[in-house]
Amino acid sequence: MSRSWALPFVSLRWKFLLVLAVIMTLLTLSLGHLALRHFGQQRxxxxxxxxxxxxxxxxxxxxxxxxxxxxxxRELNLRLGSLLDPQSELRGQWRxxxxxxxxxxxxxxxxQGGNLLSLGxxxxxxDHWLAGIESKDQQLSRTRCRPGCILELATPITLRGKxxxxxxxxxxxxxxxxxxxxxxxxLAILGPPQQNSLxxxxxxILSLxxxxxNYPVLIAAAAExxxxxLTDRPRMVAQGGRQWSLSRWPIDGGHLLLFSDVSELExxxxxxxxxxxxxxxxxVVATTLLGGWLLWRPLSRIQALQRLLPLLPSRDYKRFRERLAPAGMGFRDEVDRLEEAVGETxxxxEQLHExxxxxxxxxxxxAMMDTLTGLPNRTMMHHELSKSLSSLGRTDEKIALLFLDLDEFKRINDTLGHDVGDELLKTVANRLKKSVRSMDTVCRLGGDEFTVIIRGLGEGANIHRIIHQIFVSLQQPVQLGRHTLIVTTSIGVVFCDNPMERPEELLKRADLAMYQAKQAGRSNYRVFDDQMLELASRKLMLExxxxRALEEGQMALCLQPILSIREQRVVGFESLVRxxxxxxxxxMPSEFMQDLEDSSEILALSDWVLKRSLKLLLKLTRLSGNREFYIAVNLSPHQYLHAGLGQRIEQLLQExxxxPGRxxxxxxxxxxxxxxxxxxxTMERLKGMGVRIGIDDFGTGYSSLSYLKQLPFDILKIDRSFVRDLxxxxxxxxxxxxxxxxxxxLGRTVIAEGVESHDQLQYLLRAGCDHAQGYLFSPxxxxxxxxxxxxxxxxxxEWQHIESLQAVFHPLSGSRG
Structure with a gap:
C-alpha cells in the first residue's frame, strides 16, 4: 500500500556503488589519517x-x-709567574x-676575593662564585648574562709565589x-622577565x-x-609562509632558544x-567502476525480473516464461538460482491458481447449493428472490413465496434415524421440483424447511392449484427400506408485486403464514395477511x-383440589397460574400460554410456577400435618423437552x-x-428421582398405544371434553x-377433569375412575x-369435614376459578 511519506525509489546498483564509494572513502580517510599521524610522529x-x-x-x-x-x-700563569709587576704586563698584552x-x-x-685588576x-x-674554588687545581666555568651573555672561567694562578x-x-x-x-x-638568548616589556x-632579547x-618568528611563537x-618538545609555528621549529633550554640567568626553518619538511x-x-x-574510482562493472549485469537481470513479476498476479504465465532470461553459459551464481526459483514459483x-x-x-x-438434496440453499434462495423482486414493475405480473415445513419430521428423524430422515428429504426435494413449473425455484433452507419461488403470476393466476399439486405429490406413500411413510407439510404463502420489498421481509411473512397453517393442523396452508403480523407483534409485546410480570410480582398461583372418588378425600392439588x-x-393460562410456548420467557415462568408450587406444598403440609397429598404442576412442551429440566427439579427438591413422590x-x-x-x-430420569409423571388431556392429541406402553408414567388424566357430555x-x-x-x-391411576355434576361423578365411580377434580368439588x-x-x-x-364452602370462598372476590 502506497504511503505519502514513502522515500523515493533508488536502484540497488546505485545503492551498491554509493555504499562502495563511502566505504572506500572512509578507508582512504582512515589510512590517510594514520599516515599523517605517523608522518607527524616521525617529524x-x-x-x-x-x-x-x-x-x-x-x-x-x-x-x-x-x-x-x-x-x-695556563699560558699566562707560565709567562707572568716570575714577573715583579704582572698587572702591568697584563695591561700591556690585553689588546x-x-x-x-x-x-x-x-x-x-x-x-680572598679582592679585585686587583679588571680589563674589558x-x-x-x-655573588661568592669565586669562593667555590678550594684548591689550586680547581677551576670554575659558567654562563652569565648581565646584560650580554658571556662564558666565564675562573682558575687559580701563582704570581710572585702567591x-x-x-x-x-x-x-x-x-x-x-x-x-x-x-x-x-x-639562536636567541632571552633574559629574565621584564615588566611592561613588548x-x-x-x-x-640578549642575543638573536x-x-x-627572526624577531617576527619569536613574536608569532610567543602568541601561540x-x-x-618549549622545554618538553619542539613546537611548530608558521610565520611569513614558512614553518619554524622552536626548542629551548635554560642557561644561567636566561634561556637559550633554538629555532630552525622546517618548511622543507612541511x-x-x-x-x-x-x-x-x-x-x-x-x-575509490577504480574500485567503484570495477564493482559497478561486475554487478551491473546481475542487477540488470534482477531489475528485468522485477518487471516480469507483475505478470504472475495477472496470470500471464506464457509471456512470463517467454521473457524470462535463459541461464548463461558461464559460472552459475545467485541470480541464476533466483531466476530458477522464480520460474519454479x-x-x-499456475498450478495453484488452477x-x-x-x-x-x-x-x-x-455455497449456493444444498449438499444433501442438490437444491439451492438459503443463500441462493435470497439471490434468486432478489432477482425476482428486481424484475417486478416491468409487467403486471407478481411473484409468490411458499414456505414449507414438513409435519412430524422430527419424530420420524428421531424414531427411524437420521439416514431415513435424509432419504426422506431427498424424496421430498425431488417431488417438489416435479410439482412446480420450470420457471419456479425450489430451495431448501435447512432441516425440513423448504421454499418455492413462484414467478410470473398474472391476473387470475391460481396459486391454489400449485399448492394442491404439492400436497398431492408429497402425500404419496414413500417406501424407505422397511418403512412406508406418508409425508404432509404446512405451507405459508406470501404474494408480492412491489420491487422495493426486501427478501428477508418476504421470508419472515411466509414463515408467519406457515406457523398459522401448522397451528391449524397438518397438511394445511395459509396466505399471509396483516393480521398475522399483528399477532406476531402481539406475541413480542406479550413476551x-x-x-415485567415476573419482575413485578404480577403472577399468582391457584390450587384446585383433586379427590379420591371412593374415599371422598383430598389426595392432591393441581397448581394453576394466574x-x-x-x-x-x-x-387465564389459555389466553397467553399458547402464544408464548416457544419463547424463553415461558421457561422462566414455568420455573417460577414449579418453585412456588413446592413452597405452597410445604406450607399446606405444616398447616394440615398431613404428608400424603401431592402437588401437580403442568409443564409446557418447551420446558419438558428442555435439557436442564431434570437438574433443575433435583436442585429444587434438595433445596x-x-x-420427590409428592x-x-x-x-x-x-x-x-x-x-x-x-x-x-427425561421421563426415565424423573422417575429415577422418585418424581411422579402424569399425562394431561389424554385423548385430545395423536394418541398411540404403540408408544403409550413405553412411557413409565403414573397417572392418566381424562380431558374435560370427554367428561362434559357423559x-x-x-x-x-x-x-x-x-x-x-x-x-x-397398564397399572396407572386415572384422574377425570372437569367433573361438574353428581351424575358425572356416579358414572365415573361405576367405571372405576380413581380420582376426580372439577367445580362439583371446588374451583x-x-x-x-x-x-x-x-x-x-x-x-x-376428608371432604365430609367441610363445614361450609361459602366460608372457603368468602369473600366472593376471592374466587378466581
Missing part, C-alpha cells in the same frame, strides 16, 4: 633528535671554549690577548656562531641571530604558546598528503409483558427438602410426540370407560382460600 622525532643533537653540540662547543680559556690561563683569543674580559683577584667588561659580581684567581670571559655569541654555521640553526614572552628576520612548553608532508589523496581517490502459482479456480467453483456451488395484568386484568409433573401428549426419544429419556353421549361414555380400563391394565382457589379449606378438612383431608 616530531626528527625535530626532537635534532634539538638533542644541537644541545649536545652546544655543550661540546661550550666545553671547547672553556678549554680554550683554560689554555690561555693582543683580546684580539687573539676573542676575550671580552680579564679580571685578577686575590685569593663584565667584571664578576660579588696564589691569585684569574677570571677570563668570552662572548657566548661564539657558541651561537658555531652552531649557526654548522647546523643552519637560528618583547616576546615579556623577556629581554638575524634579528630582522608559553615559553615553558612541503614534503603536503606533497606526501597530496600523493596519498590522489592515490586513494584513484583507488511461477509454475507452482486448483483455486477449481475449488472456487466448487465452493461457489456448495415483554411477561418479563396473571394479574396491569392493563388487561386477570389473564426445599421436598419428598411432586406430580403433568405433560401433554404434544410434549411426548415432539421428540419421543428425548421425552422418554350424561348424554354414549360415545363419550364408551371412550371414558375404555381409557379407564386401558390405564388400569381453583387462591392461597388464602386453600388455607381456609385445609383448616376445615383437618389432617385427614
Amino acid at each position: 616530531s622525532l626528527v625535530l626532537t633528535q635534532q634539538s638533542e643533537f644541537l644541545r649536545r653540540d652546544y655543550l661540546q662547543t661550550r666545553e671547547m671554549l672553556v678549554e680554550q680559556l683554560a689554555s690561555v690561563a 693582543e690577548l683580546r684580539s687573539l683569543w676573542q676575550l671580552s674580559g680579564l679580571h685578577l683577584h686575590q685569593i 667588561g663584565y667584571p664578576p659580581p660579588d 696564589l691569585h684567581l684569574l677570571v677570563l670571559s668570552t662572548p657566548l655569541e661564539r657558541v651561537m656562531e658555531v652552531l649557526s654555521e654548522h647546523h643552519a640553526t637560528e 618583547n616576546p614572552w615579556n623577556r629581554a 641571530t638575524n634579528r630582522e628576520r 604558546f608559553p615559553l615553558e612548553q 612541503l614534503g608532508q603536503r606533497a606526501y598528503l597530496t600523493d596519498l589523496v590522489g592515490l586513494m581517490l584513484l583507488c 511461477a509454475d507452482q502459482l 486448483e483455486v479456480d477449481r475449488y472456487t467453483h466448487e465452493l461457489e456451488r456448495l 415483554g409483558d411477561l418479563r 396473571w394479574y395484568h396491569p392493563s388487561r386484568g386477570l389473564l 426445599l427438602q421436598v419428598t 411432586l406430580l409433573l403433568e405433560v401433554t401428549e404434544e410434549s411426548l410426540i415432539r421428540n419421543l426419544e428425548q421425552a422418554l429419556a 350424561d348424554s353421549s354414549d360415545v363419550d361414555r364408551n371412550i371414558v370407560s375404555s381409557v379407564i380400563d386401558l390405564a388400569h391394565n 381453583a382457589l387462591d392461597e388464602q382460600q386453600v388455607v381456609e379449606l385445609i383448616r376445615q378438612l383437618g389432617c385427614t383431608l
